[in-house]
Amino acid sequence: MAVRCTGLVKRYEDLVAVAGIDLAVRPGECFGLLGPNGAGKTTTVEILEGLTAPDEGSVDVLGYRWGTGHDHNLRERLGVQLQETQLAEKLTVGETLRLFASFFSRARPVEEVIRTVGLEDKRQARVGKLSGGQKQRLALACALVSDPELLFLDEPTTGLDPQARLNVWEVVEAFVESGGTVLLTTHYMEEAERLCDRVAIMDHGTILSLDRPAALVASLGAEQIVQFELRGDLDPSALATLPGVGSVAGKQGSFRLGVRRMGEMMPALLSELERRGLVLESLTTHQATLEDVFVHLTGRALRDE
Secondary structure (H helix, E strand, O other): OOEEEEEEEEEEOOEEEEEEEEEEEOOOOEEEEEOOOOOOHHHHHHHHOOOOOOOEEEEEEOOEOOOOOOHHHHHHHEEEEOOOOOOOOOOEHHHHHHHHHOOOOOOOOHHHHHHHOOOHHHOOOEHHHOOHHHHHHHHHHHHHOOOOOEEEEEOOOOOOOHHHHHHHHHHHHHHHHOOOEEEEEEOOHHHHHHHOOEEEEEEOOEEEEEEOHHHHHHOOOOOEEEEEEEEOOOOHHHOOOOOOEEEEEEEOOEEEEEEOOHHHHHHHHHHHHHHOOOEEEEEEEEEOOHHHHHHHHHOOOOOOO
């Protein structure tokens, strides 16, 4: 395994940030930790990167354990993009990458890395003059300049516009296609679905579920999600017997159905509401996603505070 941790625990005074998780990341895959802010994703990755010591548990990275005399060798083989990367604003893009390349014995050519992240026209620009998306691509370039085998990315596209996010995704995909291994954290389900071979859904320091994105979505037993609001009272159990309904959640006039056969369910739903004299105030449908898996597991949305 490229990364393996067992029984990982990290406490901060009264807070248990990581509560005994087990993980194994295979060589050549993109593995995602998906969860809301405060789920324990960053703490987990910082332990795996060797930046934070666990209170309990074991960590193996590329066949070694931190603190056993192999730390320098491991650092040479890793690329790390932190959640927030502070770079010297008066240095240019080229100078920044040459500085980072000097830290490693087997660095990639700086011009090659600049092309990889699409910053050719910014090589002479000072870091302080870059846009948010350009700074994020530069931070990714700093992680790639060591020619790593394993790349850690902590929330790599937070705060980026859609085009900048797409640019980062393409760089990550190219890295995996070249044989690299990626472990990333994200709270964007679209990012996890596009990039990750497998995903672990985290919340409150624990792993709730782990599988391929498609398998996690399939575990819902629903192809589509129907959300609606009513004017009036309805016991959710009255909806469970409708044709095609796989799951029902609802309270205070707001309902969420997991549906397998939309064509059968929708007429039956409307007929049942009419029979009961209930007024439909709003209704939306969407294809089932990882966000719906998270809601099913926790009862709240992925981006809820």
